[in-house]
Amino acid sequence: MGEEVKLALKVDDKDNVATVFANDVTDGTEVEIRDKRGQMTPIRVIGDVPYGHKIAVCPIKKGDVITKYGEEIGQAMADIQKGEYVHVHNLAALRGRGDLEGGKQ
Amino acid sequence: MDTFMGYVRPDGTVGSRNYVAVIPSVICATDVAQAIVNAVKGTVGFFHHQGCCQLPSDLKRVTDTLISLGCSPNVGAALIVSLGCEGTDTERLVKEVAATGKPVEVIHIQELGGMSRAIQAGTDLAQKLAIEISGMQRQPVEISRAIMSIKCGGSDATSGMASNCVIGYVADKLVDLGATVIFGETTEFIGGEHILARRAVGGEKGPVGCRIYEIVNNMENRAKAIGEDMRGGQPTPGNIAGGLSSIEEKSLGAIVKSGHRPIQGVLEYPQRITTEKGLWIKDTPGREPEILTGMAATGAQFMLFSTGRGAPQGFASMPVVKICGNPNTYERMSHDMDLNAGVIIQGKKSIDEVGEEAYKLVLEVLSGRMTKNESIHYTSTMDIYCLGPVI
Numbered sequence: 001m002g003e004e005v006k007l008a009l010k011v012d013d014k015d016n017v018a019t020v021f022a023n024d025v026t027d028g029t030e031v032e033i034r035d036k037r038g039q040m041t042p043i044r045v046i047g048d049v050p051y052g053h054k055i056a057v058c059p060i061k062k063g064d065v066i067t068k069y070g071e072e073i074g075q076a077m078a079d080i081q082k083g084e085y086v087h088v089h090n091l092a093a094l095r096g097r098g099d100l101e102g103g104k105q
Numbered sequence: 106m107d108t109f110m111g112y113v114r115p116d117g118t119v120g121s122r123n124y125v126a127v128i129p130s131v132i133c134a135t136d137v138a139q140a141i142v143n144a145v146k147g148t149v150g151f152f153h154h155q156g157c158c159q160l161p162s163d164l165k166r167v168t169d170t171l172i173s174l175g176c177s178p179n180v181g182a183a184l185i186v187s188l189g190c191e192g193t194d195t196e197r198l199v200k201e202v203a204a205t206g207k208p209v210e211v212i213h214i215q216e217l218g219g220m221s222r223a224i225q226a227g228t229d230l231a232q233k234l235a236i237e238i239s240g241m242q243r244q245p246v247e248i249s250r251a252i253m254s255i256k257c258g259g260s261d262a263t264s265g266m267a268s269n270c271v272i273g274y275v276a277d278k279l280v281d282l283g284a285t286v287i288f289g290e291t292t293e294f295i296g297g298e299h300i301l302a303r304r305a306v307g308g309e310k311g312p313v314g315c316r317i318y319e320i321v322n323n324m325e326n327r328a329k330a331i332g333e334d335m336r337g338g339q340p341t342p343g344n345i346a347g348g349l350s351s352i353e354e355k356s357l358g359a360i361v362k363s364g365h366r367p368i369q370g371v372l373e374y375p376q377r378i379t380t381e382k383g384l385w386i387k388d389t390p391g392r393e394p395e396i397l398t399g400m401a402a403t404g405a406q407f408m409l410f411s412t413g414r415g416a417p418q419g420f421a422s423m424p425v426v427k428i429c430g431n432p433n434t435y436e437r438m439s440h441d442m443d444l445n446a447g448v449i450i451q452g453k454k455s456i457d458e459v460g461e462e463a464y465k466l467v468l469e470v471l472s473g474r475m476t477k478n479e480s481i482h483y484t485s486t487m488d489i490y491c492l493g494p495v496i
Binding site: 005007009019021032033034035036037038050051052053054067068070071072073074086087088091092093094095 | 189215262265266267270274297299300345347350351352353354357358361367416449450451452454455456457458
């Protein structure tokens with residue numbers, strides 16, 4: 001038996017992240033990005049990514065909007081490489097931020 | 106254009122079912138209504154717990170919601186069961202449901218001399234109504250006449266990535282075909298309300314956009330009034346461990362089931378739709394009995410319901426199609442789940458492919474195919490969402 005394909009789902013064409021639906025995805029693992037039409041694109045993962053967590057499907061610059069479901073889910077706090085793990089360490093929410101909303105900017 | 110086989114009502118609305126609705130006008134009439142429903146084939150009951158000792162605004166809300174349920178297109182005839190001293194306006198309830206042209210009867214428990222006599226009289230009337238509408242024939246109608254409601258419940262990590270995306274696909278397709286789609290669960294908008302408001306007709310600053318912000322604030326303020334903060338600590342540590350990075354991402358996982366089309370307006374809880382088209386919001390909580398009741402009252406002919414952990418319930422008069430995003434849950438609960446969207450997570454089918462399957466199932470359900478919960482009578486729980494205290 002060949003190895004099972006490790007899957008990451010990209011649910012909207014505008015998204016720059018995909019969600020990993022596979023176990024044992026570690027630094028260097030190859031996963032298949034599958035879009036809503038079922039098109040597959042291989043990508044090499046940077047970092048250890050748990051089941052249900054996200055990776056970048058293209059390079060994202062610091063300050064760029066991170067998009068999932070075709071809508072913004074936050075902003076990149078650092079430059080993010082293609083395939084890199086995306087979570088609270090490099091994604092900042094834009095809402096529910098009393099530190100920003102209460103301040104001048 | 107695709108068509109389905111529906112019941113065309115005297116007021117021009119189209120039903121996917123043809124029931125005699127037995128409607129208690131107050132909680133105290135519910136036992137009598139239940140006995141009548143048990144006795145007569147072709148009936149459904151709306152067994153709510155409201156209608157007395159409530160603030161006037163809530164009593165009006167209960168009356169208005171019962172009227173909308175009676176007027177809903179899946180109801181072919183109605184029997185109103187009144188106690189005689191309720192706080193709801195039974196007279197207006199009877200009058201407004203009858204104004205649709207459907208046959209309507211009413212019984213008053215106190216006037217008839219108590220429960221046993223009321224059950225006797227109500228059973229005879231319900232039998233008459235059931236036979237009267239039983240010969241009605243379905244007719245082909247265009248899919249643009251469809252009114253779909255949507256909801257997710259018993260969610261898990263698969264809901265936002267599989268089953269909700271499937272519902273979003275069907276929502277966009279139906280709106281593009283000229284049909285009507287309604288979504289609710291105002292509590293789930295928190296954190297994503299700015300994204301919804303931008304989708305409003307007239308933009309974020311227009312009346313619809315402003316109303317979206319308003320209903321979310323009102324929902325939050327009701328929680329704050331009893332000392333709770335619904336927004337605090339979101340996403341939860343459990344959400345973060347599960348991979349959700351921001352409150353926007355969490356909210357969008359639920360909002361994605363509404364698709365991507367512009368939002369035409371916000372409906373109040375008891376309000377019903379007849380000819381309005383496109384995507385609408387109804388201001389509802391997320392809990393099932395209240396939102397299912399609110400959506401049936403809107404006039405929705407059916408609901409697409411997304412679940413991951415396996416929420417199985419349906420509704421008396423409105424078929425509820427369960428779309429399961431978790432392949433393991435689907436396997437375990439296949440007698441309660443209608444469609445397996447878990448194949449998306451497994452990489453066996455795409456969102457668009459399962460979306461098409463769901464759309465085909467919608468045409469069948471609209472035309473009379475039973476949902477799993479309908480076929481096993483898992484449909485009786487309901488209630489009316491009220492805002493004030495019981496007094």
